[in-house]
Amino acid sequence: MKKIKTVKDLEKFRDAVLSSRNPDKPCITICSGTGCHAFGCERVTQGFRDALEMHGVSDTIDIRTTGCHGFCEKGPLVVLYPQKIFYHGVTPGDTAEIVSDTLLNDKIIDRLLYTDPETGEKIIKEEDVPFYRGQMRLIFGNNGKIDPEKIEDYLAIGGYSAICRVLSALSSSEVIDIIKKSGLRGRGGGGFPAGVKWESCRNAPGTARYVVCNADEGDPGAYMDRSLLEGNPHCVLEGMMIGAYAIGSNEGYIYVRNEYPLAVKNVGIAIDQLRKLGLLGENILNSGFNFDIKVSRGGGAFVCGESTALMASLEGQAGEPRAKHIHTVEKGLWDKPTNLNNVETWANVPLIINRGVEWYTSIGTEKSKGTKIFSLVGKVNNTGLVEVPMGMTIREIVYDIGGGIPEGNKFKAVQTGGPSGGCIPESLIDLPVDFDRLTEVGSMMGSGGMIVMDEKTCMVDIAKYFLNFLKEESCGKCTTCRDGIRRMYEILDGITKGEGKEGDIELLEDLSWVVSGASLCALGQTAPNPVMSTVKYFRDEYEAHIKEKRCPAGVCIALISYIIDDQKCTGCGKCVKVCPRSAVTGKKKMPHRIDPEICIRCGACLASCRFDAISVV
Amino acid sequence: MDTRSIDRILKKYNHEQSSIIGILQDLQEKENYLPEKSLEYISERLSMPLTRIYRIATFYNAFSLKPRGKYPVNVCLGTACHVRGAAMVLERIKMHLGIEVGEITKDNVFSLETVNCLGSCALGPVVVIGNEYHGKMTSAKVSSTIDQYRKDL
Numbered sequence: 085m086k087k088i089k090t091v092k093d094l095e096k097f098r099d100a101v102l103s104s105r106n107p108d109k110p111c112i113t114i115c116s117g118t119g120c121h122a123f124g125c126e127r128v129t130q131g132f133r134d135a136l137e138m139h140g141v142s143d144t145i146d147i148r149t150t151g152c153h154g155f156c157e158k159g160p161l162v163v164l165y166p167q168k169i170f171y172h173g174v175t176p177g178d179t180a181e182i183v184s185d186t187l188l189n190d191k192i193i194d195r196l197l198y199t200d201p202e203t204g205e206k207i208i209k210e211e212d213v214p215f216y217r218g219q220m221r222l223i224f225g226n227n228g229k230i231d232p233e234k235i236e237d238y239l240a241i242g243g244y245s246a247i248c249r250v251l252s253a254l255s256s257s258e259v260i261d262i263i264k265k266s267g268l269r270g271r272g273g274g275g276f277p278a279g280v281k282w283e284s285c286r287n288a289p290g291t292a293r294y295v296v297c298n299a300d301e302g303d304p305g306a307y308m309d310r311s312l313l314e315g316n317p318h319c320v321l322e323g324m325m326i327g328a329y330a331i332g333s334n335e336g337y338i339y340v341r342n343e344y345p346l347a348v349k350n351v352g353i354a355i356d357q358l359r360k361l362g363l364l365g366e367n368i369l370n371s372g373f374n375f376d377i378k379v380s381r382g383g384g385a386f387v388c389g390e391s392t393a394l395m396a397s398l399e400g401q402a403g404e405p406r407a408k409h410i411h412t413v414e415k416g417l418w419d420k421p422t423n424l425n426n427v428e429t430w431a432n433v434p435l436i437i438n439r440g441v442e443w444y445t446s447i448g449t450e451k452s453k454g455t456k457i458f459s460l461v462g463k464v465n466n467t468g469l470v471e472v473p474m475g476m477t478i479r480e481i482v483y484d485i486g487g488g489i490p491e492g493n494k495f496k497a498v499q500t501g502g503p504s505g506g507c508i509p510e511s512l513i514d515l516p517v518d519f520d521r522l523t524e525v526g527s528m529m530g531s532g533g534m535i536v537m538d539e540k541t542c543m544v545d546i547a548k549y550f551l552n553f554l555k556e557e558s559c560g561k562c563t564t565c566r567d568g569i570r571r572m573y574e575i576l577d578g579i580t581k582g583e584g585k586e587g588d589i590e591l592l593e594d595l596s597w598v599v600s601g602a603s604l605c606a607l608g609q610t611a612p613n614p615v616m617s618t619v620k621y622f623r624d625e626y627e628a629h630i631k632e633k634r635c636p637a638g639v640c641i642a643l644i645s646y647i648i649d650d651q652k653c654t655g656c657g658k659c660v661k662v663c664p665r666s667a668v669t670g671k672k673k674m675p676h677r678i679d680p681e682i683c684i685r686c687g688a689c690l691a692s693c694r695f696d697a698i699s700v701v
Numbered sequence: 702m703d704t705r706s707i708d709r710i711l712k713k714y715n716h717e718q719s720s721i722i723g724i725l726q727d728l729q730e731k732e733n734y735l736p737e738k739s740l741e742y743i744s745e746r747l748s749m750p751l752t753r754i755y756r757i758a759t760f761y762n763a764f765s766l767k768p769r770g771k772y773p774v775n776v777c778l779g780t781a782c783h784v785r786g787a788a789m790v791l792e793r794i795k796m797h798l799g800i801e802v803g804e805i806t807k808d809n810v811f812s813l814e815t816v817n818c819l820g821s822c823a824l825g826p827v828v829v830i831g832n833e834y835h836g837k838m839t840s841a842k843v844s845s846t847i848d849q850y851r852k853d854l
């Protein structure tokens with residue numbers, strides 16, 4: 085590769101890429117995010133290669149493997165350009181037919197189209213699928229257009245034009261001013277204004293300073309940072325370059341979760357390409373700006389997403405947070421001024437520079453600008469990643485985009501903000517989602533996990549789940565966090581086992597107050613949120629567990645049993661086969677019964693019964 | 702102990718103590734776990750107290766001080782997988798393999814671990830066996846999925 089030394093060189097390179105491409109040339113794009121990988125997209129890609137070869141059209145039809153499109157539920161996803169025909173659930177066996185029918189003979193294959201569950205209508209184009217139609221995919225939408233391993237693809241959609249503009253026409257204070265005016269707030273949790281943070285870091289005394297990208301994504305149930313870094317690493321890198329220039333930093337770090345091997349690989353490839361082209365290194369685009377980025381893998385500890393713990397981990401220490409009397413923008417990594425932002429925050433930066441403050445601030449709510457990517461998961465029909473303007477209501481997200489609750493069950497709550505967040509009940513379903521509104525109702529934005537729960541989700545169990553998580557992940561430095569969370573967990577565990585006592589709820593409330601008030605970092609400070617929000621909105625469920633020893637959702641094992649309805653059971657024996665403990669007995673063709681002493685309540689029989697004869701009481 | 706391969710890892714990280722997490726990750730990738738002898742060797746070469754290395758190795762979930770199976774079975778207990786019944790899947794796997802989390806089967810083929818989210822939440826409950834993701838797991842599918850790997854031995 086020839087080095088790109090000036091802005092002109094870069095534009096020439098871009099022109100060369102664009103003129104070598106024909107936008108009307110047919111292209112098969114295959115989603116190759118982690119979700120589709122699990123569905124076997126690699127074999128699908130190979131299937132297409134073979135089919136194109138067989139028809140002798142490998143030269144006239146392109147294949148592009150892209151990052152995650154977001155609709156992971158329906159993978160493997162295939163979009164055929166230029167018509168944008170959207171096929172889902174494609175298997176290797178379908179590929180030959182797609183090539184011979186759709187690509188060579190313009191015949192749509194009905195069975196691979198998405199069917200609108202409401203109208204029963206078959207939908208041909210990606211953008212018309214309800215899941216995508218309600219979204220505003222400013223950042224995430226590019227994932228479907230580029231092969232993350234090819235910098236040419238990023239350039240073809242206008243990539244690296246923001247850094248060109250910044251380096252050739254803007255001073256560092258002008259860049260900071262733009263980011264401040266844009267109202268961009270951190271997407272990693274707290275929602276702190278990015279421009280203000282950048283400015284404090286730039287003004288902090290010292291010579292060396294660092295910019296860091298937080299890709300630790302510890303919230304269990306959120307994966308937008310992973311998909312961005314895997315699917316479009318260059319937009320995150322470009323954002324970091326712009327930030328580094330504005331702040332006056334020459335060295336950047338990306339701290340990636342250990343569980344994300346594909347993200348590590350793709351961002352590594354992207355950095356190599358930039359180095360080879362001279363877009364990372366010394367005197368970038370002849371501007372005098374020097375900058376390089378290193379990738380560091382985390383060790384799988386939730387607390388390392390916290391800024392000071394993350395920096396300790398980058399230094400090769402155990403990730404324990406420290407007190408922040410002195411902010412990390414003044415003394416962070418190796419005691420030097422350090423600016424930490426989340427993956428999605430960085431990814432917003434090129435967009436703001438390219439499209440301008442006025443445009444950006446027209447999206448969102450008064451104090452939360454732009455879009456947010458949510459990971460819409462749990463008990464919802466269309467699970468996946470969705471990007472919506474700030475201020476969209478929970479109802480719109482769950483029903484219009486998410487397609488509602490599966491199996492006709494009833495919506496109960498959404499959990500946002502991960503282990504630091506809370507559960508929002510159905511009565512607040514019309515709440516516009518932005519940073520401040522979520523905090524007002526006792527939850528928070530967090531990194532954007534949105535876990536949908538239905539009537540079969542037990543809220544006490546959810547609170548217990550999060551406290552169990554936090555008890556394991558507490559670094560153990562503060563007594564209130566280390567022991568307080570453990571005590572709270574034990575109380576909740578007792579409640580779910582039918583050992584709850586009068587006064588337990590009040591005790592939980594007292595403990596919450598102590599844990600949140602006396603812990604050093606936000607892990608401990610916010611740990612009681614999952615308990616407090618469920619007590620606040622679902623107190624009756626706690627009381628049913630404590631007073632009546634009953635789990636209304638039918639989840640808590642000690643409080644439920646499985647029974648077979650004599651009238652409905654045909655004695656088919658299916659449940660006998662699936663029961664791991666041989667708890668089901670009965671003669672063939674006669675009603676069976678479950679021995680509650682042996683039954684471990686695994687639910688295997690319930691799932692296997694075709695006659696709806698087994699129920700939970 | 703293969704000191705040569707450890708030296709190669711140390712060289713890759715310029716023998717920097719601050720890169721200890723990366724060094725241990727590379728070692729574990731090679732050895733499947735962190736053998737005591739190798740940690741002692743690293744401690745010597747980096748002039749880094751063994752206690753500090755152990756502190757790192759025990760603080761981070763990613764590291765294992767015990768040998769893992771040929772196919773480590775990793776069950777996601779993240780929130781999305783939890784609400785879709787991951788706990789039951791885990792129970793069923795424990796029963797099928799006859800081991801607890803953190804243990805290894807007698808024939809050294811499978812070991813059992815849990816993880817908090819693999820970033821494939823849309824496919825929950827997710828179980829990873831070796832390097833392969835298995836989405837939408839149910840307790841009913843556990844035995845056949847795991848036995849597949851036994852067959853492939």
Ligand SMILES: Cc1cc2nc3c(=O)[nH]c(=O)nc-3n(C[C@H](O)[C@H](O)[C@H](O)COP(=O)(O)O)c2cc1C
Pocket residue numbers: 269270271272273274275276278298299300301302303386387388389390391392424425426427429430531605606607
């Ligand atoms: C326990 C804990 C875990 C966190 N985990 C993450 C994380 O996984 N990813 C992230 O971006 N921020 C995380 N944060 C927030 C970071 O401390 C920090 O605020 C953020 O990375 C700053 O970037 P932003 O301003 O762009 O959001 C976490 C905070 C705490 C207290």
Ligand code: FES
Pocket residue numbers: 304305306777778779780781782783817818819820821822823825826827
């Ligand atoms: S919660 Fe299991 S993959 Fe995310």
